[in-house]
Amino acid sequence: MILIVIFSILIVYYFFIIQLIFGFNKINTFVNTNQKPKTAFSIVVPFRNEAKNLPKLLQSFSKLNYPHELIEIIMVDDFSKDVSERICIRWRMDNDTIDTTLLENLRLSNSPKKDAIGRALPIAKHDWIVTTDADCIVPENWLLTLDNFIQNNNVEMVVGAVVYKTNNNWFHQFQQMDLLSLQGTTIGSFGIDKPFMCNGANFAYTKKLFNELDGFNGNSNIASGDDVFLLQKALAKVPEKVQYLKNPHFIVKTKPENDLYTFFMQRVRWAGKTSGYKSIYAKMLAVVVLMMSLSLVVSCGLWVVGYFDGKIVLIVFSIKYLADYFLLFKTNIYLRNGKFLLPLASSLLYPFYCSLVGIYSLFWGFTWKGRNFSK
Numbered sequence: 001m002i003l004i005v006i007f008s009i010l011i012v013y014y015f016f017i018i019q020l021i022f023g024f025n026k027i028n029t030f031v032n033t034n035q036k037p038k039t040a041f042s043i044v045v046p047f048r049n050e051a052k053n054l055p056k057l058l059q060s061f062s063k064l065n066y067p068h069e070l071i072e073i074i075m076v077d078d079f080s081k082d083v084s085e086r087i088c089i090r091w092r093m094d095n096d097t098i099d100t101t102l103l104e105n106l107r108l109s110n111s112p113k114k115d116a117i118g119r120a121l122p123i124a125k126h127d128w129i130v131t132t133d134a135d136c137i138v139p140e141n142w143l144l145t146l147d148n149f150i151q152n153n154n155v156e157m158v159v160g161a162v163v164y165k166t167n168n169n170w171f172h173q174f175q176q177m178d179l180l181s182l183q184g185t186t187i188g189s190f191g192i193d194k195p196f197m198c199n200g201a202n203f204a205y206t207k208k209l210f211n212e213l214d215g216f217n218g219n220s221n222i223a224s225g226d227d228v229f230l231l232q233k234a235l236a237k238v239p240e241k242v243q244y245l246k247n248p249h250f251i252v253k254t255k256p257e258n259d260l261y262t263f264f265m266q267r268v269r270w271a272g273k274t275s276g277y278k279s280i281y282a283k284m285l286a287v288v289v290l291m292m293s294l295s296l297v298v299s300c301g302l303w304v305v306g307y308f309d310g311k312i313v314l315i316v317f318s319i320k321y322l323a324d325y326f327l328l329f330k331t332n333i334y335l336r337n338g339k340f341l342l343p344l345a346s347s348l349l350y351p352f353y354c355s356l357v358g359i360y361s362l363f364w365g366f367t368w369k370g371r372n373f374s375k
Contacts, residue, residue, distance in 0.1 A: 037070060
């Protein structure tokens with residue numbers, strides 16, 4: 001009976017992954033058209049205690065290959081206790097050709113980041129809003145590529161990729177594999193016309209659309225999700241105007257976590273969004289992924305105590321690994337220019353990690369940036 005259940009879950013899991021691989025192949029790489037820039041952007045960056053990371057982000061803003069008169073930067077300080085605010089003020093003084101505003105956040109909900117974006121939008125001078133995070137680095141042609149895409153497509157919301165800039169250690173590589181799987185799922189879901197995921201570190205939409213969607217109202221009780229819930233509201237209203245921008249110049253780099261606890265809390269925060277998904281496909285995929293991981297964990301436990309055949313565990317893991325690897329391989333080529341990827345050790349640990357994060361997020365809250373968020 002257990003064997004039938006495990007292989008049934010595996011078949012359904014394999015179906016979903018094959019679908020995502022097919023969808024990934026359907027998303028074509030956008031080729032820059034070298035048109036004269038004309039879109040004006042308001043870049044919104046919420047931050048809290050990011051003194052170590054802000055200088056790199058701001059330096060990448062300084063290097064943007066885009067007319068400064070078409071750029072506005074709005075930095076929203078979420079009550080930082082370090083020198084983050086001072087770093088922003090100093091940078092603004094040294095880069096006076098870029099219109100930069102520094103605001104203090106106003107807490108109105110259970111989501112500080114949504115509050116920060118909501119604080120910035122009423123004063124944003126331009127209709128196109130671009131959000132990123134304080135621990136990111138944006139590429140030189142980031143806005144130029146986005147502008148070209150907007151000029152050539154009838155869009156009001158654009159989703160882009162995020163990848164880790166990692167050190168050469170296993171913990172960072174594990175996080176990279178995890179993020180690659182999420183990015184591959186994002187691209188694949190757009191390819192099969194069932195998108196449900198995006199990343200606020202590389203996300204753009206018009207202020208007009210934001211207002212028409214009534215902003216973040218309806219999910220402000222969930223601490224995270226300033227990106228995916230807005231995406232899902234847009235897909236329900238104007239799905240034809242929501243597109244994925246696949247281009248190597250539109251990939252934002254961010255930092256992996258350096259300690260296990262912070263990493264775990266981050267993933268619990270991300271997983272906590274699942275309960276608020278409107279997409280049936282997204283919920284089904286989340287359940288299948290969790291069940292696949294749990295079935296491997298349980299079968300390993302039964303194998304250890306002598307109630308299950310180890311060869312069966314190896315067969316199930318191998319079939320799952322092959323499906324996962326094809327999606328990861330394609331995503332790796334796009335996001336990391338085909339750098340070496342053989343996540344065997346990470347894949348062995350992944351079912352245990354996925355099960356723990358999934359179950360924990362269902363019953364408990366998380367700690368983030370020195371704050372506790374209850375379930």
